[in-house]
Amino acid sequence: MSLPAEKEVRALLARFAEARFRHDLQPTGRSSRELEDTSAALRAMTGTRTVDEALAAADTLLDRLRANRRTAAKGTRALAA
Secondary structure (H helix, E strand, O other): OOOHHHHHHHHHHHHHHHHHHHHOOOHHHHHHHHHHHHHHHHHHHHHOOOHHHHHHHHHHHHHHHHHHHEEEHHHHHHHHO
C-alpha cells in the first residue's frame, strides 16, 4: 500500500476540523454533508471504519511520514559527506 503525501493528510485533517467546527457551531444540511464527506474521505484514506479510528490512524500515519522524511534527510546528508 502506498502512503498518501503528508501534505494530503494534513489538508484533509484541516478540512475535517473546519467542517466539524462549522457544523458544531451552526448545524445545517450543508454543514452535515460537508462533515460526512470529509469524514468519509478520512476513513477511506486511513482504511478505517469510524472517525475516531481514522483520526488516530492519521496521527500514526503522520508520525510514520515524518520518520520517513527524517530517515531520507539523514541518508542525503550521509551521501553529501
